[in-house]
Amino acid sequence: MNRSWQRVALAMFAVGWGANQFSPMLLAYRAELGISTQTRALLFALYAVGLIPALLxxxxxxxxxxRRAVVVPFVAISPVATVLLIASxxxxPGLAIARLLAGVSSGVxxxxxxxxxxDLSVDDPAGAGARRAALALSAGFGLGPLVTGLVAEVATYPLTVPYLPHVVLGVVAAVLLLPVPGPRPDDPAIRPLVSLPAVTRGRRFLLAVAPAAPWVFGCASISIAFLPSAVDAPTHGELAFAGVLTGVTLGTGVLVQPLARRLDDRRPLLAGRVGLLSAVAALLIGLGALEADSRWLLLVAGPxxxxxxxCGLVSGLREAERLAPPEERGAVVAAFYGLTYLGFFAPYLLGAVGGLGIGPDGxxxxxxxxxLGSLAVVSAAGRSDQSHRTEPASTELA
Structure with a gap:
């Protein structure tokens, strides 16, 4: 049985760790450097500025x-970006450059x-590849900030020491990735690298995938980067709390993915609709946390x-794979991820909207x-397209 996919998944886990370890550190930079809320939100969003074009x-x-020729060098860049965070x-400005570099590495x-x-899961059940990739990323996203936040709370040097675990993990993952096979395609695509596949301009992608995609990381970002700063709670223990909240939020994202897959097997896009309903519920709980200035309610909203x-990640990945022809799978998946990472701008946008006079509650x-508008569009698209749903060959390769 081919287990090479595990090394690729470990690399994704390591890069995911490096991508999200910055989240609980936002409060450390506020405490140590006095960085303003919007500046911190901008540093958080700069990651997406580097990531989205790199994804495409x-x-x-x-x-x-x-895959190998493209992935291996950028897995190695991830710990380099973390070293720059330590040095800056x-x-x-150095933090901003490091965040951009981390985004470029993650995007590729x-x-x-x-x-x-x-590709390496070709002999496994349909959907295995998408599930494995989603689990690896989500585990890195959740464990990275959890460890970083807990270490930052007790470290003598809270702006440097919490990043060291990722430096070690990133180097190990890059070394283990080197032997994994990844031959050059026999018939490489000849379209321009910056163009989007036709599938991403089709009705199904635009109405069923695109409206829900930004909520994937939008929900995570609101939970871990916006709400903790908006709640007026004591500063004691806030770094550990931010790490735990991030771990709970993204850890739940890992745990629900098998259920999301079953929902998606039952009906395409059902998991995505459940995800959007969960987003509405979570936002309302978050609103209650702001009204009560309660960290405990944030821990309720986090899961x-x-x-x-x-749910949104699994549903979107599987729909992207269903829609993509085999020779364009990488580009279609990248387009989906690019849309999901627009959600990293959510804390900055919410801060800007709140600054118009309506506050974070408004x-x-x-x-x-x-x-709710996104849910309405996705639900309508799902109902209208049920009659012609098929499983193209790309799903069998997942």
Whole structure:
């Protein structure tokens, strides 16, 4: 049995750890450097600025030149970005550069490596590749900030020491990835690297996938980067709390994915609709937490945000694989991930909307309305397309 996919999944786990370890550190930078709320939100979002174009280019490049040639170098860049975070502990421009570099590394790896895991899972049940990739990413997203937040709470040097575990993990993952087979495609795609596959401009993708995708990481970002700063609670223990909240949110996202897969098997897009309903519920609980200034309510909202994140991720990945022809799977998956990472701008946008005079409470109510609108569009698209649903060959390769 081919187990090479496990090394690729470990690399995705390591890069996911590096991608999200920054989240609980936002409060450390506030305490140590006095960085403002919007500046911290911008540093958080800069990751997506580097990630989204890298996703689009990386996925198409892996379709053309092969997964291994594209993924291996950028897995190695991930710990380099973390070293830059350590070196720039008291220099905001350096932090911004490190976040951009982490985004570029993640963007190339997530789309191309997800397709690589699917390629290496060809002999396994349908959907195995998408599930394995989603679990690896989610586990890294959840465990990374949990460890970082707990270490930052007790470390003598809270802006540097919490990043060291990822440096070690990233180097180990890069070394273990080197022997994994990834031959160059026999018939590489010849379309421009920056173009989008025709599938991503089709009605099904635009109405059934695109409206829900930003809520995947939008929910995670609101839970871990917006709400903890908006709740007026004592600062004692806030770094550990931020790490635990992030771990709970994204850990739940991992745990619900087997259920999400069963929902998706029962009816395509059902998991995505459940995810959007969870997003609405989580936003309302978050609103209650703001009204009560309660960290405990944030811990109630966290798993619900996580359920929204996990259901949306599995549903979107599997729909992207169903829609994509085999030779464009990397590019289609990358396009889906690019849309999901628009959600990283959610804390900045909510802060900007709240700054218009309605406050964070009003901003969350706006988010509820947008989530309900997304749910309506996805539900309508799902109902209208049920009559012609088929399983293309790309799903059998998942």
């Amino acid at each position: 280019v990386g996925g198409a490049a892996s379709d053309r030149w092969g 502990a008291h220099w905001v 790896v997530f789309g191309a490596a997800s397709a690589w895991v699917s 619900v945000f996580g359920a929204a994140y996990g 901003a969350l109510l706006v988010a509820v309305a947008v989530a």
